[in-house]
Amino acid sequence: MLTALLTATFVAAPAAGRPAAARPAGRTAPTLPAQVPGATADTANGCLACHAAQRRAATEGIHAEHGVTCVSCHGGDPAAVTLPRGHSGHFVGTPDKAATAELCGSCHSDPDRMREYGLPTGQLAQFRSSKHGQLLFGQHNNDVPTCTDCHGTHIIYPPYDARSRVYPTNIPGTCASCHSDPKLMAKYHIRTDQFAQFRNSAHGVALFQDQNFAAPTCVGCHGAHSELPPTVTEIASVCGRCHVLVEQEFAKGPHGAAARAGKLPGCLACHSNHGTERVPADSISATCDRCHGSDSQVHQFAVDIQHRVVQATADIQSAERAIDQMAAAGERVGYYRFRYKSGLTYFREIAQKQHRLNLDTLDDLARRVRSVSIDLDSRAKGTQESRWEHKLLLLPVWFLSLSAVVLALLALRGLRKRDRDSDSSET
Amino acid sequence: MMSRDPKAAREWFVRLWADLKASTDASLLVILRFVGLLYGPLDTRLPIGKAFRKALRHRLSPEAGWRQAFGGIAYLLFIILVVTGVLLSFYYRPSTQEAYQSIQHIVSGVSFGWLMRDLHVWAANLVVLGALLHMARVFFGAAYKPPRETNWIVGVLLLFSVFAFGATGYLLPWDQWSYWTVTEGLDILARTPLVGGWLVRILRADPIVSGATLSRFFAIHVIVLPWLVLGLLALHFALVRKHGVAPRVSANRTGRTGVPFFPYHFLRMVITGTLVVAVALTAALLFPRPVAAPANPAQPPGMLFSTWILADVSRALIYYLGGWGFGAFLLLGAGMVLLPIFDRSPERRLRRRPIVAALGVLFFLTFATAWGAGWRLRSIPTTTSGELTPFQKQPTGATPGAPLPSIAPASRPATSGSDTTNSGGAP
Numbered sequence A: 001m002l003t004a005l006l007t008a009t010f011v012a013a014p015a016a017g018r019p020a021a022a023r024p025a026g027r028t029a030p031t032l033p034a035q036v037p038g039a040t041a042d043t044a045n046g047c048l049a050c051h052a053a054q055r056r057a058a059t060e061g062i063h064a065e066h067g068v069t070c071v072s073c074h075g076g077d078p079a080a081v082t083l084p085r086g087h088s089g090h091f092v093g094t095p096d097k098a099a100t101a102e103l104c105g106s107c108h109s110d111p112d113r114m115r116e117y118g119l120p121t122g123q124l125a126q127f128r129s130s131k132h133g134q135l136l137f138g139q140h141n142n143d144v145p146t147c148t149d150c151h152g153t154h155i156i157y158p159p160y161d162a163r164s165r166v167y168p169t170n171i172p173g174t175c176a177s178c179h180s181d182p183k184l185m186a187k188y189h190i191r192t193d194q195f196a197q198f199r200n201s202a203h204g205v206a207l208f209q210d211q212n213f214a215a216p217t218c219v220g221c222h223g224a225h226s227e228l229p230p231t232v233t234e235i236a237s238v239c240g241r242c243h244v245l246v247e248q249e250f251a252k253g254p255h256g257a258a259a260r261a262g263k264l265p266g267c268l269a270c271h272s273n274h275g276t277e278r279v280p281a282d283s284i285s286a287t288c289d290r291c292h293g294s295d296s297q298v299h300q301f302a303v304d305i306q307h308r309v310v311q312a313t314a315d316i317q318s319a320e321r322a323i324d325q326m327a328a329a330g331e332r333v334g335y336y337r338f339r340y341k342s343g344l345t346y347f348r349e350i351a352q353k354q355h356r357l358n359l360d361t362l363d364d365l366a367r368r369v370r371s372v373s374i375d376l377d378s379r380a381k382g383t384q385e386s387r388w389e390h391k392l393l394l395l396p397v398w399f400l401s402l403s404a405v406v407l408a409l410l411a412l413r414g415l416r417k418r419d420r421d422s423d424s425s426e427t
Numbered sequence B: 001m002m003s004r005d006p007k008a009a010r011e012w013f014v015r016l017w018a019d020l021k022a023s024t025d026a027s028l029l030v031i032l033r034f035v036g037l038l039y040g041p042l043d044t045r046l047p048i049g050k051a052f053r054k055a056l057r058h059r060l061s062p063e064a065g066w067r068q069a070f071g072g073i074a075y076l077l078f079i080i081l082v083v084t085g086v087l088l089s090f091y092y093r094p095s096t097q098e099a100y101q102s103i104q105h106i107v108s109g110v111s112f113g114w115l116m117r118d119l120h121v122w123a124a125n126l127v128v129l130g131a132l133l134h135m136a137r138v139f140f141g142a143a144y145k146p147p148r149e150t151n152w153i154v155g156v157l158l159l160f161s162v163f164a165f166g167a168t169g170y171l172l173p174w175d176q177w178s179y180w181t182v183t184e185g186l187d188i189l190a191r192t193p194l195v196g197g198w199l200v201r202i203l204r205a206d207p208i209v210s211g212a213t214l215s216r217f218f219a220i221h222v223i224v225l226p227w228l229v230l231g232l233l234a235l236h237f238a239l240v241r242k243h244g245v246a247p248r249v250s251a252n253r254t255g256r257t258g259v260p261f262f263p264y265h266f267l268r269m270v271i272t273g274t275l276v277v278a279v280a281l282t283a284a285l286l287f288p289r290p291v292a293a294p295a296n297p298a299q300p301p302g303m304l305f306s307t308w309i310l311a312d313v314s315r316a317l318i319y320y321l322g323g324w325g326f327g328a329f330l331l332l333g334a335g336m337v338l339l340p341i342f343d344r345s346p347e348r349r350l351r352r353r354p355i356v357a358a359l360g361v362l363f364f365l366t367f368a369t370a371w372g373a374g375w376r377l378r379s380i381p382t383t384t385s386g387e388l389t390p391f392q393k394q395p396t397g398a399t400p401g402a403p404l405p406s407i408a409p410a411s412r413p414a415t416s417g418s419d420t421t422n423s424g425g426a427p
Helices: A002-022 A052-058 A061-065 A070-074 A097-108 A111-117 A123-129 A131-139 A147-151 A168-179 A182-186 A194-200 A202-209 A218-222 A232-240 A244-252 A254-260 A281-292 A298-328 A334-356 A359-426 B006-023 B030-042 B048-057 B066-089 B099-108 B113-140 B149-171 B176-190 B196-204 B211-243 B261-286 B309-342 B354-377 B418-425
Strands: B303-305 B379-381
Touching: A052 A061, A052 A070, A097 A111, A097 A123, A097 A131, A097 A147, A123 A131, A168 A182, A168 A194, A168 A202, A168 A218, A194 A202, A232 A244, A232 A254, A244 A254, A244 A334, A281 A298, A298 A334, A298 A359, A334 A359, A359 B113, A359 B261, B048 B261, B066 B113, B066 B211, B066 B261, B099 B113, B113 B149, B113 B261, B113 B309, B113 B354, B149 B176, B149 B211, B149 B309, B176 B196, B176 B303, B176 B309, B196 B211, B309 B354
Parallel strands: none
Antiparallel strands: B303 B379
């Protein structure tokens, strides 16, 4: 009997023993209680006997996958069968928000422990530096989120799991669950329309509609654990982390200098922050006028830029139409498409180079786009003309067939007349 | 071999000379008579010249006239389809790698290849019309009554062969329209009770329309169906020849012996034939079938353009009446096809056959209306514009980016001690 009991205990030991062995040296492993004969030998999840609502956490989520059980965070004695004993030892219970962050950090800030999973360990330090962390640790403000509010409490999914609240498409909603709450935000004088703006922004459309996870969510610009709004002089650099070439051109131009001096909120001056609008080609000068005024010297310059961009847009569109026309007529358009792609590269370069506000560069690119467009248009026109010439065949077709029909009808009439004559002569 | 018997050789030459002399009259079939030089001397029972004269002198019943033209029109269009089809097959390559490129080559590289292709497309549309008009004439004119009911069944089989020709030929261009129309069509066919799934497995040969499907459709289109149709046509014509043209509703046979096939009916054939060729050429010249983008099984096209009369009709029926309307129309067609097998009364006047008249009028009116509606629908968007496809739709929430329904217990209140509710069951 005793042998059987011991065997069962040792067989179950790896599951229970691993988190126990991984515990910091200061804590002692809970001693196994005297087993009631016939009781279950799995003592790792004994807490679930009472806390049945947390049962799923024992099997689901990244912690369950890696053998992190109740006792790893809450302490206590999972092998106990009675309450005082179960909540004995280093029992943590339900930690408050600040303690929760410390508790998570006790493992997640340990490089030795995280090496196995390839996880970074700076989250707690970053969190302390963030606005949320400052409020939580400095002022004991419980409005701010702690780790579990974004990552989940007992069932914690990794960020690449679509069920996670920090999965890319879920992040904006997770942030908005507090930041769209007007009552909560009124206390801190923070606006609540960021999510609504983001949803329709270039980034939001890319994220939600195109499922393009290269598009930034809230954390892309504000940081995930070290969340804070970028300062005025930082903005261009933050955008430039993704829009590298645009930022290089921007920095070379007059606006770049102004932004470095803090006189201009960087990219946001034209594109706004959470709404991130693209500036349509035909409203470039109107955008410039917002700051410079329509009676300023700059206005004519803005109109010149707009003129070139509008013209280049029309050119590239007409080149695309020309290729479609040729393809519909059965032409092999591989070469023309290649030509079109080079034109498209110049066109995209316009979008990037115009941030430098140099008219000569723009002129050069617009001319290149135009030359591609004219080339393709003329080829498409040639195809259309030869297609039109096909229709000239209608003339001989109808001339010949109508002549044949008329001749046949005349012959038929002649035959009938002959028959009638012969009939009458017979009678 | 003749030289061994000089007498027989001389006889052969005498007969040959006589035949040559007979061939020098201004006959329309002088070339075929020269063929008779080979045929005549060898087969003494009926020299070819005489055989032709006999055929030309064959007297048609006095009822034969313009009303009988539709069958001939359908036959002429079939001949056009065979000729253009053979020419196309010189260049067409039935593989997913080469099909689209070979069509491009036919349209833009081969001289008059574009004409062959457009003529093939348009003759395929017109042959359906010709066959249906022929069918309507037979149906309303009670030409299917005994002894011609077998020929009605052969005719119906020919009509189905025409449909099968069009359906299999539709896939061969291997562009987006043909690929997705066939996918759609096979999906509809798969829902046919009892045989649908089995039939589609055989036809498609793969879980999706693929190269295997293309090979099967090509083989059916150029090997199976042509031989089948040739056999059916031979039977059809033999039966027409055996039973003669059906008598008119108000038969008045007294004192009329009919006219010889040549030149009376031959001239009518020349007139209708010329007009049919001219109409097919005109349609092909004025409305060439565009070459769509190459087939892409991963991406349905934004617009699905239909290029075949039956695709127009079925699409309009499904679009306006739904699947049940389409099914009801198929039942109506089946009723029309089967009715002549049961309708064996000698009554020929349409006024005395109200059920037949109603059925026929309903069928042909629906067909014509659906065709007209299909023309208006020629290209319908595959999805309602602006709406996300099912693939793009987020399975998790109605609004993009909305927070997930929480799986774990929702973020708990900031204060500690609320997690004790579960311990109520503890002893």
